[in-house]
Amino acid sequence: MENTALRFACNGCGVCCKGRLIPLTLKESRQWLQRGHDVAVILEAFDESLWPAESEKFRHNAKRAAQIDSGNAKINVIAIFAANALTQCPNLDDQNQCVIYEERPLVCRIYPAEISPFISLDPADxxxxxxxxxxxxxxxxxxxASPALQxxxxxxxxxxxxxAHAKVAICxxxxxxxxxxxxxxxxxxxxxxxRLMTAFDHYDSGIQRVAHTSWRVRIADHELREAVRNRGVQVDTTEPSSYIFHKL
Ligand code: SF4
Ligand code: SF4
Structure with missing residues (x-):
């Protein structure tokens, strides 16, 4: 069968270090900020209407999420902290070399393999x-994946x-x-x-916010938005000013 075994030899071209957000662990995010670089935050929400609670997809994503209040409902929120490399990674030098190679983030060590168990590695992607x-x-x-990658x-x-919970609390x-x-x-x-560094410091020192905000979700499609709203979830319909909203 074609492509049952995939070989890979990185040529160091640096293309994967440009034009993207690079997911970081919490520890890596802190280090990234301390190096003087920006961290972006991607917020995703879902509940059991997206996948049945007993499904592999729900269980996998629920482990990455914090369950929180939204309106009269509970939703699961995943916060992804990511290195801002939308132009290019700040650690990439003029020769396309990674200047923090020995300390590069986990995801840089995994690429081009997939972290999600629901996506197969396809060179075309x-x-x-x-x-x-x-x-x-x-x-x-x-x-x-090979044992080392696993x-x-x-x-x-x-x-x-x-x-998962720390990232949502910081947000x-x-x-x-x-x-x-x-x-x-x-x-x-x-x-x-x-501001993000200060929020990390406050979280590390145990300073918690007293006022708890009910989270809101933003949905691009009218029908889906109304269905989620009807389950009691607080839906946001104001024009986003503090974040970039992009329909998939
Ligand atoms: S992993 Fe990155 S640096 Fe290596 S070949 Fe692919 S795009 Fe180039
Ligand atoms: S940390 Fe290094 S390997 Fe990772 S994206 Fe930046 S330059 Fe590339």
Whole structure:
């Protein structure tokens, strides 16, 4: 069968370090900020209407989420903290070399493999040039990642679970409390670096916000928006001013 084993030999072209948001663990986000770089925040929300509660997709995503109040309902919110490399990663030098190579984030060590268990690695979906798939070690065989990659992927998924509540609490402390409905749209915040660092410090020192804000969700499609609203979820319909909203 074609592509049962995928070889990969990175050529260091640096293309994957440009034009994207690079998900970070909480610890990596703190280090990123301390290096003087910006961290973006992507907020996603879902409930059991998106996937049945007993489904693998629901269980996987619920582990990455904090369950919180929204209106008269409970929703699950995933906060993704990501290095802002929308132009290019600030750690990429003029020769397309990573200047923090030994300390690069987990996701940079995993790429081009997939972290999500629901996505198979397909070279056509990757920005790597074709020749890099013709040499090197086998990284995926019969859709199973190599043992070395599996260790890193497990570390990434574990961090997603361990960090889930802290990331949502940090967002709440900064009034970033509107999340886009998962698989419908994206809500991307570009918080001030110093403010985000202060929110990290407050969280680390145990300073908690007293006032609890009810989270809201933003949904691009009218029909879906009304269906979610009818379940008691607080839906936001004001024009976004503090985040970028992008319909998927
Ligand atoms: S940290 Fe290094 S490997 Fe990761 S995106 Fe930035 S330059 Fe690339
Ligand atoms: S785009 Fe692919 S080949 Fe180029 S540096 Fe990134 S992982 Fe390596």
């Amino acid at each position: 990757k920005v790597c040039p074709p020749e890099v798939w013709e040499a090197g070690e086998i990284i995926v065989s019969d859709r199973v 260790v890193k992927i497990a570390q990434s998924r574990d961090a997603d679970t361990v960090d 709440e402390s900064m009034d970033m409390t509107v999340a886009a409905w998962k698989e419908n749209a994206l809500a991307v915040y570009l918080p001030d670096r110093q």
